[in-house]
Amino acid sequence: MDEYTTLAIIAVAALAHASFQLSISMLTLLSSHTIGKKNTHNNLLLRTHAFVIGAGVMTLLLISSLALVLSYIYSATATPLFIWIIGCGLLTGVGISVAIFYYRKEAGTSLWIPRPMARYLSSRTKSTSSSAESFSLGMVSAISEILFTLAPIFIAAFSLVQLHPIWQLVGIAVYTIISLSSLIVVNCLISSGHSISKVQKWREANKRFLQLASGALLIILAVYIYVEHVMLAVALTAAGEI
Amino acid sequence: MDNQQSTGVIKRAGKRATEEFDKNKVFSSVQAACLSVRSPEGDADMIATIVSDLVDLWRSTRYAVTSHDLRRVASDHLKDLAPEAAYLYKHHQLVL
Amino acid sequence: MARKPKFDYNLIVIGSGAAGSPAASIAAQAGKKVAVIEKDVFGGESPNWGDIPIKSLLHAAQLYDEAKLGSRFGIRSNTLGYNFLSLKKWKDTAVRRTGAGNNRNYYEKQGIATFQSPAHFLSPHEISVSRRHLSAEQFLIATGSTWAMPDIPGIKNIRYHTPRTILDISRLPKTLLVLGGAANGLEYSQLFASLGTKVFIIERAARLLPDEDEEAGLLLAKTLSESKGVGVLTESKILSLQKDGLGNRVKYLRGGVEKSFRVDEILVTTGRTPTVDIGLENASVAYTPKGINVNNYLQTSARHIFAAGDVLGTKKHLHTALLESRVVAYNLLHKQKQAVDYTASPNITFTHPGVASAGLSEDDCIKRDLNIKIGLAPLKMIARSNTSDYRDGFVKIIARRDNTVIGGTIVAPHAGEMIHEISLAIKYELTTNEVANTPHAFLSWSEAIRLAAIRAGTG
Numbered sequence: 083m084d085e086y087t088t089l090a091i092i093a094v095a096a097l098a099h100a101s102f103q104l105s106i107s108m109l110t111l112l113s114s115h116t117i118g119k120k121n122t123h124n125n126l127l128l129r130t131h132a133f134v135i136g137a138g139v140m141t142l143l144l145i146s147s148l149a150l151v152l153s154y155i156y157s158a159t160a161t162p163l164f165i166w167i168i169g170c171g172l173l174t175g176v177g178i179s180v181a182i183f184y185y186r187k188e189a190g191t192s193l194w195i196p197r198p199m200a201r202y203l204s205s206r207t208k209s210t211s212s213s214a215e216s217f218s219l220g221m222v223s224a225i226s227e228i229l230f231t232l233a234p235i236f237i238a239a240f241s242l243v244q245l246h247p248i249w250q251l252v253g254i255a256v257y258t259i260i261s262l263s264s265l266i267v268v269n270c271l272i273s274s275g276h277s278i279s280k281v282q283k284w285r286e287a288n289k290r291f292l293q294l295a296s297g298a299l300l301i302i303l304a305v306y307i308y309v310e311h312v313m314l315a316v317a318l319t320a321a322g323e324i
Numbered sequence: 325m326d327n328q329q330s331t332g333v334i335k336r337a338g339k340r341a342t343e344e345f346d347k348n349k350v351f352s353s354v355q356a357a358c359l360s361v362r363s364p365e366g367d368a369d370m371i372a373t374i375v376s377d378l379v380d381l382w383r384s385t386r387y388a389v390t391s392h393d394l395r396r397v398a399s400d401h402l403k404d405l406a407p408e409a410a411y412l413y414k415h416h417q418l419v420l
Numbered sequence: 421m422a423r424k425p426k427f428d429y430n431l432i433v434i435g436s437g438a439a440g441s442p443a444a445s446i447a448a449q450a451g452k453k454v455a456v457i458e459k460d461v462f463g464g465e466s467p468n469w470g471d472i473p474i475k476s477l478l479h480a481a482q483l484y485d486e487a488k489l490g491s492r493f494g495i496r497s498n499t500l501g502y503n504f505l506s507l508k509k510w511k512d513t514a515v516r517r518t519g520a521g522n523n524r525n526y527y528e529k530q531g532i533a534t535f536q537s538p539a540h541f542l543s544p545h546e547i548s549v550s551r552r553h554l555s556a557e558q559f560l561i562a563t564g565s566t567w568a569m570p571d572i573p574g575i576k577n578i579r580y581h582t583p584r585t586i587l588d589i590s591r592l593p594k595t596l597l598v599l600g601g602a603a604n605g606l607e608y609s610q611l612f613a614s615l616g617t618k619v620f621i622i623e624r625a626a627r628l629l630p631d632e633d634e635e636a637g638l639l640l641a642k643t644l645s646e647s648k649g650v651g652v653l654t655e656s657k658i659l660s661l662q663k664d665g666l667g668n669r670v671k672y673l674r675g676g677v678e679k680s681f682r683v684d685e686i687l688v689t690t691g692r693t694p695t696v697d698i699g700l701e702n703a704s705v706a707y708t709p710k711g712i713n714v715n716n717y718l719q720t721s722a723r724h725i726f727a728a729g730d731v732l733g734t735k736k737h738l739h740t741a742l743l744e745s746r747v748v749a750y751n752l753l754h755k756q757k758q759a760v761d762y763t764a765s766p767n768i769t770f771t772h773p774g775v776a777s778a779g780l781s782e783d784d785c786i787k788r789d790l791n792i793k794i795g796l797a798p799l800k801m802i803a804r805s806n807t808s809d810y811r812d813g814f815v816k817i818i819a820r821r822d823n824t825v826i827g828g829t830i831v832a833p834h835a836g837e838m839i840h841e842i843s844l845a846i847k848y849e850l851t852t853n854e855v856a857n858t859p860h861a862f863l864s865w866s867e868a869i870r871l872a873a874i875r876a877g878t879g
Binding site (some may be wrong): 110188204278283284 | 355356357359360361362365397408409411412415417418419420
């Protein structure tokens with residue numbers, strides 16, 4: 083597989099990551115609390131930017147560490163077929179879960195995360211009063227959604243280890259930037275003076291579409307990888323070419 | 325029963341009233357909601373005063389309510405005065 | 421094994437009116453520990469300021485009316501008069517005699533605990549009452565409804581009455597505006613018009629009694645305007661209400677023309693709002709401002725909580741609330757639940773002549789595209805109209821093509837009594853032949869029912 087195809091897989095995985103909403107919800111809450119406490123616009127910018135950077139840093143760390151771990155496994159095993167199958171399974175499972183019950187049935191954009199966890203994150207967001215705290219909050223938001231983001235990160239990380247080291251850096255940058263794209267968009271909207279309620283209303287009005295799109299993207303990625311890496315390898319083995 | 329009637333506020337998952345109704349809390353939360361949608365401070369104060377007065381009037385006929393009730397009544401009144409702020413106020417706990 | 425939770429009561433009934441009282445009594449007689457919560461006057465609306473007071477006054481007013489017109493029968497009525505305060509005393513006597521009005525003892529004698537306080541749900545099994553929290557295994561919400569203030573410019577700045585307050589006035593108004601041309605509005609209009617008040621009725625719909633048969637509404641309008649001098653203003657919209665000295669100025673729009681007039685008092689009967697602000701969200705009970713949602717067994721979305729009566733938001737009479745209360749009591753006490761059967765429940769307007777209907781109306785059948793037969797019998801065709809000297813009015817029976825009776829409307833002096841024959845026919849799916857072949861006494865108003873049945877059968 084060439085570098086561009088691999089980067090494309092990483093980009094699609096990152097796009098799926100970007101469609102998850104926990105970080106965006108926390109950014110919305112953070113902005114709303116910051117403005118509500120009569121903070122200056124500069125403070126708002128500092129905190130929201132710090133949040134986005136924190137989320138980005140954690141995402142970068144996650145994908146890098148997972149790629150490192152996988153690189154040991156990859157070099158140790160004869161064939162990565164088993165790893166690709168795990169990845170496809172993860173993607174399919176997460177894709178179906180997201181498509182079916184990512185959001186709770188009630189109004190708003192409540193996610194299927196444990197309520198005590200949601201309450202804790204909300205109260206932490208409400209009491210954030212400095213950009214350093216916002217940075218940590220951003221990192222926490224990236225970790226909190228690991229159950230859903232693990233699948234695309236896994237696939238992206240395993241795709242990375244097949245690349246030349248220079249291309250690996252490019253891959254990590256692509257993944258991090260694309261996965262942050264939705265956060266960056268929302269941050270830009272809020273920083274430029276858009277109403278938070280309008281942003282939130284849009285999210286609520288389109289949540290089902292986003293949910294289906296997310297799930298579909300993950301499943302499509304899984305199918306592609308399965309066909310490209312697993313079925314092709316099996317076919318070649320059967321034909322005696324491996 | 326006048327507005328001096330004290331009303332217990334039962335917090336989420338609680339069984340007995342955990343605190344007495346405090347009008348200032350309603351005022352602060354409504355004010356924050358209005359400010360978060362970038363309403364001018366004067367407007368936010370005025371709206372928060374009206375809404376907290378109306379909530380106070382509503383609860384004065386009850387001996388115990390839940391925090392959810394107060395939020396619902398406040399957002400119903402806020403909807404007429406500041407629809408954008410009311411949306412955020414109502415969905416505040418439904419964002420995450 | 422999990423222990424069954426302990427509750428203070430087996431059943432708590434919120435509301436002591438017609439929808440709550442029977443269920444409380446039945447459950448108490450079955451040995452359940454029951455409590456009734458009432459925030460207002462025990463007994464609810466009907467005995468205290470609803471059906472009993474108005475119907476007792478209507479009876480007196482009708483006697484006065486009949487006596488005034490007695491000269492055609494050779495009765496002298498030169499010195500006929502009435503005393504308004506004495507009329508009110510009679511009304512209070514009637515209320516007191518029901519035993520249900522403001523009578524907390526009625527419940528306590530049955531071993532039912534009573535609390536006079538607003539109730540508010542705190543959780544699915546707990547309510548706040550006074551300074552106490554009470555818990556129950558099951559609940560019945562029978563909080564009824566209140567008269568709604570219509571959205572008319574200026575109404576908040578004037579003094580107006582609802583049926584709850586109008587009978588407390590100390591003297592008769594010279595002029596009265598009644599907003600709403602449905603049953604309630606017409607009953608009060610007739611009452612005050614009979615006692616000498618100049619009454620105006622304003623109704624948005626094209627006729628009075630818009631939910632009844634068209635001919636019934638038109639006949640009532642004719643009767644009220646010709647014999648009582650009531651100003652019937654249908655297809656009219658009130659533009660504003662303003663204070664005008666001690667009275668009120670009413671501006672309205674009719675036929676594209678704006679007009680105004682002055683009245684002493686205004687009575688609003690245009691609609692009711694179910695009382696649902698009792699913390700239903702805390703109990704996970706689904707509702708809208710128009711009423712609580714229930715299934716056929718009157719269970720709300722929280723299966724251990726039932727609701728009955730006006731709080732459901734559908735147009736109801738007292739007998740329907742009583743029926744629902746009894747069904748709830750049955751469902752509380754039995755595993756196998758019973759659905760409410762509203763078939764043939766009559767609607768009655770206690771004017772003179774009375775208007776009563778049951779089952780489907782002609783309009784209903786047209787909307788549903790049903791193939792029907794109609795039998796119309798004007799009252800002047802029967803002997804009783806001669807001996808009572810009353811010739812207006814009619815009986816209409818609606819039947820399917822196979823002659824099964826499915827609806828009926830009566831406009832007659834005793835419509836409220838007569839309608840039960842048609843209700844029986846509808847409920848037990850009798851045919852027009854079966855109704856017609858049942859002996860009807862000569863000189864009874866019910867002869868018109870037989871005649872209408874014959875005409876429907878041959879239609």
